[in-house]
Amino acid sequence: ISWRSKCCLYCFSATDSNLSFSPAMLFPAAQRYKRSLSALVSPVLQNSLDDVDMLFEFLLAELEIDKGLKISIKDEELASLRKAKEFDTICNDIIPKSITEIRRLSVRLSNYPTVLKKEDFERTVLTMVYTAYRAAQSRKHQKAVWAESFISLYKALKHDLMFSHSKKPLH
Secondary structure (H helix, E strand, C coil), X not given: CCHHHHHHHHHHHCCCCCCCCCHHHCCHHHHHHHHHCCCCCCCCCCCCHHHHHHHHHHHXXXXXXXXXXXXXXXXXXXXXXXXXXXXXXXXXXXXXXXXXXXXXHHHHHHCCCCCCCHHHHHHHHHHHHHHHHHHHHCCHHHHHHHHHHHHXXXXXXXXXXXXXXXXXXXX
């Protein structure tokens, strides 16, 4: 079954009264973003192997997080690419930035009943990158809090990868 089919199956099963979990709840900012720009769909960076390479290049390039928590790519040439604009939107308008929001995301992920959609997986990875950066920039107690959040996100992604692997049909 493709990830789209799984998503559709999940959406149909979500109408069951016993299931009160909504997949839109993982990244509420994505829903707000989608509503404010109704003509656009929620941005996704990785649609091909080239896109994955480009994301890797963004992450290897020096990122900057200013005092307002805005994330930007320092390399002007990379920053001018169309994919960099989508990266900017996801990092600055969609992923959570506060420790409270990140902890909330971790709890939601730990209770997620199915395999993550690719955009949710991607956003979780970018949230992990942000969390690692904040841990590296913090001191003592705050460093421990950020590191703990990073580990929670890592465990959620590891669980998702193991869950998706166990659900694939044997050939």
